[in-house]
Every structure is written in structure tokens, then in C-alpha cells.
Amino acid sequence: MSALNIKKGSSSHSAYELRDPNGDLIESHTLAVVVDNESGVLARVIGLFSGRGYNIDSLTVAEVDHEGHLSRITVVTRGTPPVIAQIKAQLDRLVPVHEVHDLTAEGPSVQRELALFKVAGRGEARIEALRLAEIFRANVVDSTLESFVFEMTGTPEKIDAFADLMRPLGLREIARTGVAALARGA
Amino acid sequence: MRQMTGARMVVQALKDQGVEVVFGYPGGAVLPIYDEIFQQNDIKHILVRHEQGAVHMAEGYARSTGKPGVALVTSGPGATNAVTGLTDALMDSIPLIVISGQVPTFMIGTDGFQEADTVGITRPCTKMNWLVKDTAKLAETLHQAFHVATHGRPGPVLIDIPKDVQFATADYTPREAAKVSHYQPRVRGDEALIAKLVDLIETAERPVFYTGGGVINSGRTASTLLRDLVAETDFPITSTLMGLGSYPASGKNWLGMLGMHGLYEANLAMHGCDVMINIGARFDDRITGRIKDFSPHSKKVHIDIDPSSINKVVRVDVGIVGDVTLVLEEVLRQWRARGSKTNRAALPKWWAQITEWRAVKCLTYKNSSTVIKPQYALERLEALTKGMDRYITTEVGQHQMWAAQFLGFEDPHRWMTSGGLGTMGYGLPASIGVQVAHPDALVINVAGEASWLMNMQEMGTAMQFRAPVKQFILNNERLGMVRQWQELLHGERYSSSWSEALPDFVKLAEAFGCKGIRIDDPADLDEAIKEMLAYNGPVIFDCRVEKHENCFPMIPSGKPHNEMLLGDADTQGVIGAKGAVLV
Ligand SMILES: Cc1ncc(C[n+]2csc(CCOP(=O)(O)OP(=O)(O)O)c2C)c(N)n1
Ligand SMILES: [Mg+2]
Numbered sequence: 220m221s222a223l224n225i226k227k228g229s230s231s232h233s234a235y236e237l238r239d240p241n242g243d244l245i246e247s248h249t250l251a252v253v254v255d256n257e258s259g260v261l262a263r264v265i266g267l268f269s270g271r272g273y274n275i276d277s278l279t280v281a282e283v284d285h286e287g288h289l290s291r292i293t294v295v296t297r298g299t300p301p302v303i304a305q306i307k308a309q310l311d312r313l314v315p316v317h318e319v320h321d322l323t324a325e326g327p328s329v330q331r332e333l334a335l336f337k338v339a340g341r342g343e344a345r346i347e348a349l350r351l352a353e354i355f356r357a358n359v360v361d362s363t364l365e366s367f368v369f370e371m372t373g374t375p376e377k378i379d380a381f382a383d384l385m386r387p388l389g390l391r392e393i394a395r396t397g398v399a400a401l402a403r404g405a
Numbered sequence: 406m407r408q409m410t411g412a413r414m415v416v417q418a419l420k421d422q423g424v425e426v427v428f429g430y431p432g433g434a435v436l437p438i439y440d441e442i443f444q445q446n447d448i449k450h451i452l453v454r455h456e457q458g459a460v461h462m463a464e465g466y467a468r469s470t471g472k473p474g475v476a477l478v479t480s481g482p483g484a485t486n487a488v489t490g491l492t493d494a495l496m497d498s499i500p501l502i503v504i505s506g507q508v509p510t511f512m513i514g515t516d517g518f519q520e521a522d523t524v525g526i527t528r529p530c531t532k533m534n535w536l537v538k539d540t541a542k543l544a545e546t547l548h549q550a551f552h553v554a555t556h557g558r559p560g561p562v563l564i565d566i567p568k569d570v571q572f573a574t575a576d577y578t579p580r581e582a583a584k585v586s587h588y589q590p591r592v593r594g595d596e597a598l599i600a601k602l603v604d605l606i607e608t609a610e611r612p613v614f615y616t617g618g619g620v621i622n623s624g625r626t627a628s629t630l631l632r633d634l635v636a637e638t639d640f641p642i643t644s645t646l647m648g649l650g651s652y653p654a655s656g657k658n659w660l661g662m663l664g665m666h667g668l669y670e671a672n673l674a675m676h677g678c679d680v681m682i683n684i685g686a687r688f689d690d691r692i693t694g695r696i697k698d699f700s701p702h703s704k705k706v707h708i709d710i711d712p713s714s715i716n717k718v719v720r721v722d723v724g725i726v727g728d729v730t731l732v733l734e735e736v737l738r739q740w741r742a743r744g745s746k747t748n749r750a751a752l753p754k755w756w757a758q759i760t761e762w763r764a765v766k767c768l769t770y771k772n773s774s775t776v777i778k779p780q781y782a783l784e785r786l787e788a789l790t791k792g793m794d795r796y797i798t799t800e801v802g803q804h805q806m807w808a809a810q811f812l813g814f815e816d817p818h819r820w821m822t823s824g825g826l827g828t829m830g831y832g833l834p835a836s837i838g839v840q841v842a843h844p845d846a847l848v849i850n851v852a853g854e855a856s857w858l859m860n861m862q863e864m865g866t867a868m869q870f871r872a873p874v875k876q877f878i879l880n881n882e883r884l885g886m887v888r889q890w891q892e893l894l895h896g897e898r899y900s901s902s903w904s905e906a907l908p909d910f911v912k913l914a915e916a917f918g919c920k921g922i923r924i925d926d927p928a929d930l931d932e933a934i935k936e937m938l939a940y941n942g943p944v945i946f947d948c949r950v951e952k953h954e955n956c957f958p959m960i961p962s963g964k965p966h967n968e969m970l971l972g973d974a975d976t977q978g979v980i981g982a983k984g985a986v987l988v
Contacts, residue, residue, distance in 0.1 A: 255587075258536065259524055270529050301716065308713035314533040314553050314588050 247276065248303050248323040249295050249330060249400045255315040256282045256290040263313055264292060273298065273306050277332075277375070279397040289317065293400050295375075322400050330400040334378045339366040340389035348388045355381050366391070411540040412437035412571040415504060418547035420447050421580045424475050426466065426841055427451070428459040432479025434506025434519060437571040451841060451870055454862035456483050458834035460490020460561075461860070464499050465838025468821040469796055471624060473500040473554050474838065480506045481519030484565070485526060489828060492530040494561035496825025497647060498622055500554040501561035502547075503531075509569035510538050523565045532560030538567065541575040548583035557590030558711040559622055590710065594727030594735055601723045602682065602706050603740045609680035610751035611758075612640045615663065615692075618647030618824070619685015619709060621817045623729035627651070628817045630733035631684065637737075638747050641759055643671035645686050646809055647824045654813030660759070664692045665960050666806040669767035669969060670759055672958070675700050676966035677758070683707040685729045688719040689825070690962075690987075698965030708732050767958050767971055768810055777927045779804060779879045779950040783811035783851070786877060789934050794846045796839045798822065800832035800856030803885040803956045808851040830859030833876060837863060840872040847875070847938065854880040854947075855904050864917040867943045875937050876945045881952045882907060889955050910947035917943075925949035962987035 254260045261280055268275050277295040282288075296306060303321070311319045322328040336357070338348045345367075352359065352369050355377070361368035366389075371381060375398060382393055409417065415438050419427065426449045431439045442450050453459040456478045463474030478487050484505040494501045508517040524536045533553045537543050543566065550562045606612070614635060620627045628651045635642050635658050642652050643660040652659060661668035663675055675681065681703045686692070688707075693699040696718060705721040707714070708729060715724035725732055740746075770780045797812060799805040799822045814820045821839060823831040836850035850857075857878055867874050888902040914921025920940045924933040924947070937944045959970045 259528065259534070262525070263528055266529055301720075305713065305717055308715075308717075312558070312590075312711060312713050317587055 243299060245297055245299060246303060246323070247295060247297050248321055249293065249328065249398060250307065250310070251318075251320040251322055251400060252292040252294065252310055252316060253283075253318040254290050254292060254313075255317070256288045257315065260290070260315045261292070263315065264294075264310065267309055267313065268294075268296070268306075271309065273302070277397040279399050293398055295398050320402070322402055325402060327403040328400050329403060330374055330398050331372055332375050332378055332396055332398050333370070333372045334382075334393060334395045335360070336369045336371070336382065336385055336390060337366060337392040338369065338385050338389050339391050341365060344388045348385060351381070351384050351388075357381065407577045408574055409577050410437065410441075410572060410574050411543050411566065412441045414540070414544045414575075414577055415547065415566070415571070416441045416445060416448065417577060418544050418580070419475060422548070422551045423472075424448055427475045427477050428453055428462040428466070428838065429477030430456050430459055430479065430483060432481075432483050432506065432519070434480035434508060434568050435477060435483075435504075435571075437568065438477065438504070438506070438566075450477075451837075451866065453834070454865050455860065456486035457489050457830065458837075458860050458863040458866065460487050460501065460503060461493070461828075461831050461834035462838030462841070462863075462866075463501050463503075464490060464494050464497075464831070465798060465821055465835030466842045467494075467499050467501060467838075468497075468835070469818050469839040470842045471622075471818060473502055473551060473559075476501065476503045478503065478505050479519070480508055480523065481521045483519075484521055484523040487563075488526060488530060489826075489830075491527055491561045491563065493823055493826040493828045493831060495530050495532065497823065498559050498618060499561065500559035502550050502554055503561060503563045505563060505565045506571070507536065507565045507567040510567045511569065513567065523563070527563050530561070531563045532558075534563040534565065536565045536567075537570055539575075540570050540573040543570060543575070544578040545583045548578065548580050549585055552583070552585040553588055556588065591712075591726050592710065592728040592731055594708065594725045594732035596735060596739075598723055598725045599732065599735050599739060602725065602736060603743060605680045605682075605704060605706060605723070606638060606640075606736075606740055607743070607746045608748055609640075610748055611674075611678045611755045612638070612680040612682065613660075613674045613678040614640055614642040614682050614684060615644070615675060615686055616642060616648045616651055616684045617645040617686025620648055620651040620729050621685075623685065623710075625817060627685075627730040627733060630730060630737060632656070634733060634737060637741075637745060639752065640682075640747075641674055641756070643667070643674065645689070645692060645824070646822060648686065649809060649820045650814035650817045653815040655815060662809050664689075665694070665962075666810065666956055666958065667960075668810070669765050669958055669971065670762035672960065672966040672969055673762050674759060678703045681705045683709075683721070684733070685709060687714045688717070690718075693719060694960050695963050695965045700966070765971070770954075773951070774927060776951045777925065777930060777948060779807050779881065779954055780811055781927060782879060782930060782948050782950060783807050785930050785934055786849070786851075787812050789931065789938065790847060790849070794843075795819065796821070796836075796843060796846055796848045798832045798835040798839060798848070798850045800850070800852040801827045801829045801886075802853040802856055803881075803889065803954070804851055804853045804879040806886075806956045807879070812851075829853075829856035831856075833857060833860050833874075834863045834866075836874040836876070837867050837870075837872045840867075840874050841870065848873075849875045849877050852876055852878045853885060854878050854882065854907060854910075855884045858908075861913075864913075864919065864943065864945070868918050871942070873940075873942050873944075876943070877937070878910065878945065878947055879950050880907075880910070880947050881950050881954070883952055885954075886956070888953070892955070893961070910945050914945040917945075919943040919945065921945045921947065923947040923949070
């Protein structure tokens with residue numbers, strides 16, 4: 220028998236064809252996951268994503284119910300519909316997970332992110348930055364003669380747009396919180 | 406509420422949970438717990454020789470009783486040695502409680518002696534784990550751990566207890582007071598979905614039941630219900646490696662095991678069926694082969710307690726989340742209420758087809774009068790132990806597959822093998838765990854010589870605790886399964902697949918103080934097996950078998966069910982580059 224000629228790239232798991240042939244459409248979904256606020260729980264959730272090869276585009280977490288000892292994790296992830304369904308099922312079976320909501324699938328939702336931008340510059344650029352910040356309803360939370368720190372809350376897209384505008388005007392640093400989201404209505 | 410130390414809480418909680426036996430190994434970080442174990446008589450402690458052995462023994466105990474198994478290990482190396490067993494139990498959904506010691510809380514993070522991030526290391530290989538930093542929470546956490554391990558899809562859990570938490574005193578939370586409310590997985594199947602399954606049972610022309618370890622995990626009633634359903638519908642049934650025994654091998658509808666080394670009739674029935682009813686199995690890649698061509702013309706129903714199993718690898722038409730027992734009860738209730746109908750016109754044709762496939766006699770092998778064929782050794786073992794109160798464990802390799810093919814299991818909990826992880830070194834300690842749970846039963850570990858060496862130190866445990874386990878080693882002086890793959894896939898270049906410098910197993914038995922038997926002539930086989938069975942104590946049985954036997958049938962990785970290899974003649978150049986990258 221001759222040595223097998225294994226083609227380049229064939230070490231990807233293609234032969235199992237786990238990928239759904241009809242589901243090539245990649246969707247972005249925002250999931251809200253209510254968990255016990257205990258040490259190790261966030262690691263378990265994140266470990267699920269890395270261990271099973273799922274994406275995390277954004278992640279926020281904070282305690283939301285002090286008495287009930289519950290935290291809310293908002294995670295923005297990407298995948299084909301079957302993968303998204305699998306991510307939700309995998310999250311839901313974790314012992315410290317109380318609820319999983321797919322805000323993208325369950326109806327309209329509001330999504331907000333907070334960002335801080337440090338923009339340095341003098342003269343025209345500085346004035347332009349300030350003018351654009353007003354249009355975008357960004358607040359100045361720190362200023363020196365050479366720099367501003369703007370604070371802005373909005374959708375991730377709005378923050379992206381503002382960052383694009385600031386870049387040529389002297390953008391030095393951005394800090395973003397990641398998305399927090401709630402379903403609309405009562 | 407009673408005040409006590411954390412160490413005493415551990416023992417008290419185990420008693421309250423009905424634990425009879427703990428498999429463990431002491432060390433600095435668990436000394437307070439060992440001190441408590443010393444001062445009581447309700448819980449038996451089995452001192453192992455390696456912590457991996459402790460966890461596999463706990464698995465053997467759990468798999469053969471349906472009750473959770475308990476292991477106790479020290480910090481650092483004790484905990485890291487437990488990782489393989491935890492992963493094994495996670496893959497096969499076996500309920501285990503592993504308790505590990507940890508350096509005192511005030512030293513955590515200082516790289517103290519024998520400190521390891523045990524909850525970090527074991528997070529991906531446990532269903533849940535806890536580092537308990539406060540003695541007041543310890544008892545409740547222990548009770549929660551038992552609840553989590555045994556509810557929903559079972560699995561291993563670990564509780565890491567720093568030494569100062571073991572010494573400190575607090576109120577003991579009794580079992581009934583422990584909060585377990587939020588973890589209550591769904592167990593009752595949706596009635597409307599079950600009605601859809603009943604529709605399919607009524608109309609199916611070519612149905613097949615495909616059952617798995619979930620039937621065993623669900624409890625003995627699940628097997629009884631399954632037998633009723635099979636008998637009343639008269640549908641054929643196959644099972645995964647994990648599910649053997651839930652339907653009796655002697656049953657008339659039994660097709661044998663399916664999958665990579667499954668029977669021809671079972672795999673072709675899966676490929677050709679029009680209704681597949683998966684009960685407590687998970688469409689593992691050993692079962693499905695190439696997904697694209699997996700049972701292309703069937704409507705698929707999947708009953709599973711774990712919602713994430715449904716539609717994970719194979720899209721199904723009806724997914725029923727629930728405990729097998731409760732779901733089967735409801736299936737039978739609805740189906741009987743509707744008149745117990747099946748498609749009586751079509752079923753005989755399907756059975757006629759199956760009879761043709763059975764006639765292929767796919768397990769036929771060429772016997773020999775000079776060398777012992779491994780299949781023959783197992784056939785004789787089966788014949789000579791028939792009707793006995795028998796439990797079988799295995800190691801991993803060809804011998805494991807042959808055992809699954811040639812031994813028959815009439816009841817659940819009688820067959821304990823490492824399925825999902827395929828852990829060499831599992832079988833010997835598992836057999837000891839089984840024997841501890843069933844002291845008067847016949848417990849046999851069907852082993853390969855290479856696997857067996859991986860945890861052979863546990864013969865010491867078998868001797869110390871008078872566990873008369875029979876180690877039935879099919880010694881081919883090869884890492885046989887590796888050798889088989891190298892023959893089929895790697896141009897017969899047998900890279901490191903020899904078992905060289907093997908010990909003399911008979912002398913080894915003598916060194917441990919038990920009985921050793923060596924045999925290489927087929928004519929002596931029966932007498933030797935009888936001698937093994939008659940001996941009141943552990944036996945190491947060195948059965949020298951054919952070195953180059955291949956295990957068939959075989960569905961090469963990445964091939965569909967209907968491209969099965971039946972014997973050596975079929976094997977030339979069959980596995981393409983695409984299949985070669987798979988395991
Ligand atoms: C811990 C571990 N290491 C490696 C393997 C890969 N492996 C699978 S079967 C096998 C050979 C087993 O040899 P033996 O126990 O003698 O059984 P045989 O196949 O010869 O019956 C190996 C190395 C494994 N399954 N587990
Ligand atoms: Mg071998």
C-alpha cells in the first residue's frame with residue numbers, strides 16, 4: 220500500500236461535514252444569560268465558547284440582583300442558525316445558568332454600549348472633533364489644552380461611526396464596555 | 406442545627422446521601438477528612454494505588470449500580486491525577502462526586518506546596534465544580550453536588566475543599582435543607598411531540614429503534630418499558646456500545662450493536678430505515694460515519710434528557726426532551742390507547758430484508774487449531790459464564806470491540822466500558838469498583854495487554870480488599886487497534902504499535918499474591934477459563950492470541966454505513982485521504 224497523500228488543508232474537519240449545508244448564513248445574535256453570581260461561573264460560560272469553538276464578539280457582565288445573587292451576562296455571538304441554537308442549548312444546560320434569552324430572535328430589543336474616546340489635537344481638528352461630538356451627543360468628561368475624553372452611549376454601530384470620524388482628528392484610545400441589551404416592551 | 410468541623414461535615418453529608426464506599430488516596434490537604442473516616446464505620450474507604458484508579462473505580466461502582474460513585478483525592482497531584490477519570494465520566498454521563506483537598510484559603514494563589522488550580526483544571530471536565538471557601542456553606546454544597554450529579558443528564562462533579570475549611574467549625578446543613586431548587590431539568594416529554602412519534606410508529610414501513618446509554622442511565626424501569634415497546638411493536642432494535650443490555654442480546658428483535666465495529670444487519674437497518682427512533686443515544690461519530698450519508702431516507706425521532714443533544718450533529722424531525730422512563734411510559738400509554746397499531750402490511754418485508762442481512766453472518770472469523778483467536782476466546786468465555794451473575798468491564802482497543810460483539814448482555818448495568826473517551830487503563834480499576842459494589846458476583850475485565858499495564862498497580866487494591874476480579878487479557882503483544890489502523894491507513898508501517906518488554910504476567914500475578922494463568926493452545930482454553938472462574942481471588946489470565954487479527958466489521962472513518970468492510974479481503978486501499986484525517 221502506498222503512503223497516503225493527504226491534501227493540504229484536509230486536516231480541517233471537513234470529512235465529517237458537521238457544518239450544515241443549508242445554514243451557511245452567518246447571523247449575529249445578542250444573548251442575555253442570567254447566572255448565579257458566584258466565582259467560576261463566568262469562566263464556565265466563557266470556557267464553553269472557547270472549548271466548543273464559538274465566537275464572542277462582545278461580552279458584558281455585572282450583578283443585577285444583589286439579593287438573588289444573580290448576574291446578567293450579555294454576549295454577542297455569531298454563527299449559522301444551527302450553531303446559534305446549539306450555543307443556546309449548551310448555555311442553558313450549564314448548572315449555574317438560570318435563563319437564556321435570545322434578544323435577536325425573541326423580538327425587538329434595545330442595545331446600548333458605553334464608550335470613552337481620547338482625542339488629541341490642536342486648532343481646526345480640535346474644533347471639528349468637538350463639533351462632531353455635539354452632533355453625536357457625546358459628552359466631554361475630561362479636557363486639557365491638547366485633548367478631550369468623550370463619553371458616548373449608543374448602539375455599537377453608532378460608536379463605530381463616531382470612532383471612524385475621530386480617527387483622522389487625532390483619536391488615541393478607545394475603551395468600550397460591550398453591549399448591554401434588553402427586550403422592548405413590558 | 407449541629408455544629409461540626411468541615412471534615413466531619415464531609416463524612417456526615419456522605420452518610421446522609423447514602424454513600425457506602427469511597428475510593429481514595431490521602432495526602433496533606435485531606436488529612437482532616439481521613440481522620441474523620443478513621444473514626445467511623447459506616448463508610449468504607451478503598452485505598453487505591455493511583456488517583457486515576459480511584460475515579461475509574463467510582464465509575465465502575467456507579468455504572469454497575471446506578472448510584473453515584475465517590476472519590477476522595479488530595480490537592481495538587483492528587484487532583485490532577487483525577488482528571489482523566491472525570492473526563493471519562495463526563496463523556497459517558499456517569500454520576501460521580503469527587504472531593505479534593507486544597508491548600509488553606511489564605512495560601513491560595515501563592516503557589517503553595519501541592520497547590521493547583523483544581524477548579525480551573527477540572528471545569529471543562531466536570532458537569533459542575535465548586536471551591537468552598539466557607540465551612541458554613543460546605544454541607545449545602547455537598548448536598549447540591551449530589552443533586553447536580555444525579556439529576557438531568559448525569560455527570561461528574563468536584564468539590565475542592567481548602568484545609569482550613571476542613572478544620573473550621575460551622576452549622577451542618579442537613580440534606581433536606583439544602584437549596585437545589587433552580588437546577589431542575591425537564592424530565593417529562595412534550596405530549597404533542599410524543600403523539601407525532603406514535604404517528605410514526607403506526608405508519609413506519611422500515612422502523613428501527615436505536616438505543617443508547619440514556620436508557621441505562623434512566624434506570625431499570627426504562628429497560629423494562631423498552632422491552633415492552635419492542636415486544637409489542639415487533640420493531641427491530643440496535644444499540645450503541647453504551648446501551649448494551651437495556652434490551653437482551655437473546656431477544657428476538659435484537660440486531661446487535663451498531664456503529665464503526667457494529668453488526669452488518671444493525672448498520673444496514675440504520676441506513677435503510679424509514680423511521681429511526683433514537684432513545685437516549687447521541688449520534689456520536691462512531692455511530693453515524695459520514696453525516697451527509699447517514700440514514701438518508703429516514704424520519705428521525707430523538708428522545709434525550711439533554712436538549713443540547715438534539716440537533717447537535719444530526720437534524721431530527723421530532724426531538725423529545727425528557728427522561729427515557731417517563732417518555733416511554735407516555736409513548737406506550739398513547740400508542741396503546743390508540744389501539745397499538747403498526748403497519749402490519751409492510752413490516753414482514755422489512756424483517757425479510759433484515760433476515761437476509763443477518764444471513765451474511767458478519768461476525769464469522771477464521772478459527773484456528775493452533776493459535777487462539779481472540780474472538781474464539783470470547784466465545785468460550787461467553788459459553789462458560791452463561792447464566793452466571795456476571796459483570797464485564799473492558800479496556801480500550803480491539804478486545805473491547807470483540808467483547809461487545811461476542812459477549813451477550815441480558816440486563817442493564819452489566820457492561821461497563823469507556824465509550825466516549827476510550828480510556829486505556831479504565832477497565833482494571835473499573836472492575837474493582839464493580840466488585841466492591843457486588844462482592845459475590847463474577848466480575849471480569851476483558852483487557853488488552855497494553856491497556857492493562859496502564860493501571861496495573863491497582864492489582865494491589867484488588868488484593869488488599871479481596872476483590873476477586875478476573876483480568877482476562879487478550880494478549881496480542883500489540884497495540885492492536887493502532888496496528889489495525891496502521892495496516893489500513895498508513896501503508897503497514899507499524900510505528901510504535903508493539904508491546905515490547907512485556908512482563909511475565911504469571912510472575913506478576915505471583916508478585917501481587919494472586920493467581921496467574923498463561924495459555925496459548927486453543928485446546929486448553931476451556932480448562933483454563935474454568936480454572937480462572939473456580940479460583941477464589943483475583944486472577945491475571947494471560948491469553949496469548951493471534952497477533953495480527955483485525956476487528957471486523959468496520960466502517961472506516963468518514964464512510965457511510967453501507968460501505969462497511971466485512972473482512973481482510975475488503976480492506977485494500979479503502980480509506981481515502983479525507984477519511985485518514987479523522988480519528
Ligand atoms: C490513554 C490512551 N492512550 C492511547 C489510546 C489510543 N489507543 C486506542 S486502542 C490502543 C491500543 C490498545 O492496545 P491493547 O490494550 O493491547 O488492546 P488491543 O487493541 O491490542 O486489543 C491505543 C494505543 C487510548 N485509547 N487511550
Ligand atoms: Mg494488545
